[in-house]
Amino acid sequence: MKARGHTLLLLAFFLWLGVAPSAWARPDVSLGETLKLLGLQPVQSLKTDPAESERYAGKNLPDVFAENKKPYITIGGVKVWLTESLIVIKGNLAIDRVDYDKVLVPLIWRNKAPFGIGFRRIVIDPGHGGKDPGIMSKAYNYAEKSATLDTALRLKIILEKLGFEVLLTRDKDKFVELSDRCDYANKVKADLFISLHFNGGGPKDSTTSGIETYCLTVAGESSTNQSKKTASSIMLPGNRLDALNLLLAWSVHLRTVNTMGTEDRAVKRARFAVLKSLNCPGILVEGGFISSQTEGAQIANPNHRQKLAESIAAGIIDYSNRLKP
Ligand SMILES: [Zn+2]
Numbered sequence: 001m002k003a004r005g006h007t008l009l010l011l012a013f014f015l016w017l018g019v020a021p022s023a024w025a026r027p028d029v030s031l032g033e034t035l036k037l038l039g040l041q042p043v044q045s046l047k048t049d050p051a052e053s054e055r056y057a058g059k060n061l062p063d064v065f066a067e068n069k070k071p072y073i074t075i076g077g078v079k080v081w082l083t084e085s086l087i088v089i090k091g092n093l094a095i096d097r098v099d100y101d102k103v104l105v106p107l108i109w110r111n112k113a114p115f116g117i118g119f120r121r122i123v124i125d126p127g128h129g130g131k132d133p134g135i136m137s138k139a140y141n142y143a144e145k146s147a148t149l150d151t152a153l154r155l156k157i158i159l160e161k162l163g164f165e166v167l168l169t170r171d172k173d174k175f176v177e178l179s180d181r182c183d184y185a186n187k188v189k190a191d192l193f194i195s196l197h198f199n200g201g202g203p204k205d206s207t208t209s210g211i212e213t214y215c216l217t218v219a220g221e222s223s224t225n226q227s228k229k230t231a232s233s234i235m236l237p238g239n240r241l242d243a244l245n246l247l248l249a250w251s252v253h254l255r256t257v258n259t260m261g262t263e264d265r266a267v268k269r270a271r272f273a274v275l276k277s278l279n280c281p282g283i284l285v286e287g288g289f290i291s292s293q294t295e296g297a298q299i300a301n302p303n304h305r306q307k308l309a310e311s312i313a314a315g316i317i318d319y320s321n322r323l324k325p
Helices: 002-017 031-037 097-107 144-161 178-187 237-260 293-299 302-323
Strands: 028-030 041-043 053-058 061-067 072-075 078-081 087-089 092-096 121-126 165-168 192-199 211-216 264-270 282-289
Touching: 028 031, 028 087, 028 097, 031 041, 031 053, 031 092, 031 097, 053 092, 061 092, 072 097, 078 237, 092 097, 097 237, 121 144, 121 178, 144 165, 144 192, 144 302, 178 192, 192 302, 211 237, 237 264, 237 282, 237 302, 282 293, 282 302, 293 302
Parallel strands: 078 264, 121 165, 121 192, 192 282, 211 264
Antiparallel strands: 028 092, 041 053, 053 061, 061 072, 072 078, 087 092, 211 282
16 A cells, blocks of 8 residues: 555656656766766867757767757767757756667777777678669659669779679669578678668658668667657667677768768668678668759769769778777
8 A cells, every 4th residue: 555655646746747757767878977988078169059069079089069859969070860869967968878888889989999800791782673773863864773783883893992802782783682682691791781772852852962871770779760669679680780880880971971072861770671680780871862953963973973982982991990909
């Protein structure tokens, strides 16, 4: 009887506060304190910074910028999606514990204590093919499947010149099942998997543009752009490599966004079929919007696709360097 009385009292207390008990259960940690542990110190805000934002910097480490209520954090100048938005606790920004473990540690601490591994064999996966054209550009008359294959062939040449062994999930216009793409990478014992795609907006959207880079969603969390209901606690084979997946996605995203000078649509998370069961680190690059009036025209241009391939290769080299002790 007494315990029940306590529960009712507690419930009444929460009702009185007007907050759900779950809001209190968020395992947040102070952003400043955790970044200090990782070697970053708070620095002066810029005049243009919004209220309730914080900046951090450290020697040989990527800068961090964070803002209250944002679902992403800016690391090294590009956005990285979080599983929970940042909040303010007692006047300071706080970050969810999962994001500390799955975002800050792989990207910041690992810059100081690298994984100490090398890699050689890269599988490139040109999205779509055959009966599946992907996004179509009516304005410039080409299909996503052709743009991904051309970019993949360009990337292959660049990476081979750099000394990597490169294999493709398709080298011509043919249909390949999503699961077969991933199985192929596992069968040939790939060290790295890069899936290439281009994006499309809604039927009347001809302005959205920018690059997104995806890696596998962390177990127990929901994917970017999806409701909390999609959170799955299942640990997928690809989740064994959460830290490397994110480091690869971020390294490539930094290069592509900065080189292509397009909108930073962030490093995001999804349980894509091609990433779920990989035995090696893997990412999916959405290299721009075919549906955009301006970016769609750029993607149609071979020079643009060459530049994109070069920037992805540069990101892979950065990733490789970050692994070295
Ligand atoms: Zn696609």
